[in-house]
Amino acid sequence: MSLWETTQEAMGLLLRMDAALWEIIGVSFRVSLLAMLAAVPPALLIAFVLVRCAFPGRWLLISLVNTLMAVPTVVVGLLLFILLSRAGPLGDWHLLFSQPAMIMGQILLALPILVVMLHAALASVDKRAWETALQLGASRPAALWRLVMEARFGVMAALVAAFGRIIAEVGCAMMVGGNIAGFTRNITTAIALETLKGEYAQGVALGMVLLVLALALNLLLGLLRGRGQLAVQA
Amino acid sequence: MSPPTSSSSSATTDESLSAATAAAAPCARHALLCVRDLHYRLPPAARGTADACDASGRLLWQVPLLDWTPAHSGGWVHLKGDNGSGKTTLLRVLAGMQSPTGGELQWAVPGTERVHYLHQQPYLFDTSVSGNLVLAARWQPQRRSAGQQRVQVEEMLDWSGLSDKARQPARSLSGGERARLALARAWLSRPPVLLLDEPAANLDQAAVEQLATRLEQMCREGCAVILSSHQDNALSDGCSARWTLTEGRLHTESLL
Numbered sequence: 359m360s361l362w363e364t365t366q367e368a369m370g371l372l373l374r375m376d377a378a379l380w381e382i383i384g385v386s387f388r389v390s391l392l393a394m395l396a397a398v399p400p401a402l403l404i405a406f407v408l409v410r411c412a413f414p415g416r417w418l419l420i421s422l423v424n425t426l427m428a429v430p431t432v433v434v435g436l437l438l439f440i441l442l443s444r445a446g447p448l449g450d451w452h453l454l455f456s457q458p459a460m461i462m463g464q465i466l467l468a469l470p471i472l473v474v475m476l477h478a479a480l481a482s483v484d485k486r487a488w489e490t491a492l493q494l495g496a497s498r499p500a501a502l503w504r505l506v507m508e509a510r511f512g513v514m515a516a517l518v519a520a521f522g523r524i525i526a527e528v529g530c531a532m533m534v535g536g537n538i539a540g541f542t543r544n545i546t547t548a549i550a551l552e553t554l555k556g557e558y559a560q561g562v563a564l565g566m567v568l569l570v571l572a573l574a575l576n577l578l579l580g581l582l583r584g585r586g587q588l589a590v591q592a
Numbered sequence: 593m594s595p596p597t598s599s600s601s602s603a604t605t606d607e608s609l610s611a612a613t614a615a616a617a618p619c620a621r622h623a624l625l626c627v628r629d630l631h632y633r634l635p636p637a638a639r640g641t642a643d644a645c646d647a648s649g650r651l652l653w654q655v656p657l658l659d660w661t662p663a664h665s666g667g668w669v670h671l672k673g674d675n676g677s678g679k680t681t682l683l684r685v686l687a688g689m690q691s692p693t694g695g696e697l698q699w700a701v702p703g704t705e706r707v708h709y710l711h712q713q714p715y716l717f718d719t720s721v722s723g724n725l726v727l728a729a730r731w732q733p734q735r736r737s738a739g740q741q742r743v744q745v746e747e748m749l750d751w752s753g754l755s756d757k758a759r760q761p762a763r764s765l766s767g768g769e770r771a772r773l774a775l776a777r778a779w780l781s782r783p784p785v786l787l788l789d790e791p792a793a794n795l796d797q798a799a800v801e802q803l804a805t806r807l808e809q810m811c812r813e814g815c816a817v818i819l820s821s822h823q824d825n826a827l828s829d830g831c832s833a834r835w836t837l838t839e840g841r842l843h844t845e846s847l848l
Contacts, residue, residue, distance in 0.1 A: 486715035489689060493708055495731040495781060504727070508718050 368563035393464035401472035432529030455536035479512025630695030667832025668817035714774030732781035752776035768799025
């Protein structure tokens, strides 16, 4: 089958709302969105502490988080696999090859990038913002929320970048999810499997979804960067 | 707490008092601010010349004894001192935003959050003019209904003369307008004490006069105001007392 025919078949699958295809897309979005929901609050708190608090080992922690961004997803998957396997310390949880395991893996992958980018975003806000909010009577959570709003373009960029990273990763999802059809099969693991089977159409269709998503996220990121720069100039 | 190295010659300070005696002296009955042996040393990293240093850092200023009661007739305190004399640090310590090296400080108002400090260049949040006031209304210590908060915001827009610019981004305002907005935002919750760090810096004569008019009104309504500057300006005319930081000592002088 030629590339053109494969692409036409892939478009057909997408437009016909093929149930199996859209279920795979649904798993991907559900797992990644839940991972983001779980990862953002602790990442925000860690970033805030790194910005606001001076303590011994702060720069070591920042360097460590920066290093963790570069860890291959398959290594994160391997570590989590060891933890969740029957003989592992978390074996009793019986989470291996389940969506919660995939979510845990994606949380671990999202955290470093979120912390690094949120740290940069919050650090860019003038120190007087925090003091002014407290002076005006804001509680600490309210003042922190105000800091997030002051750095909203940078914060949004962090969310978009982290979401883009975890929805497109394959190593960790494959290792701890197991690529079980209708349960833990997501876009990236499905592409890998379908390609090995020679079923290129579904792989290409899913690849198109990822490409469109990547394009949309990058456009959004560019828009946010532009707006952020405009806000700084104002 | 390190003992003070010398005694202050402020009007409310008895030079014959030892540091220990000053620290133990009770606060005057109606004093709004009571200070005992308050001092601030620069961190060792920020030391100046070697002869000005000791093991715990150079002494920036000290206030052995100060009891301050604002004048009934209004007017504010003008905190004067050269650049680098420690005016900002003193104001931040008085506002509870920075810890002194040692000593005691007591305001006769409940909670240090009722002592409001305004930066030399006030920070305006990245929202509209009215948005800045809405945040102040939402965060004020006294609970207010949404309707009452709206009324407060409208009042403060009128008070600051910025009603016609309510929807404009706060950061697009001129220097004088920014100063008025920051003052209105601080005044919205009617803090009993307001500390202003160099409020006249970078403002033209007209803007300073507009600021002075509003400060007079605030003082008449019972707000105790301390403002700093390194030189006399239009705001100096309305002061009822002058505190001068010279060579690390605070000298107080009543002008009534």
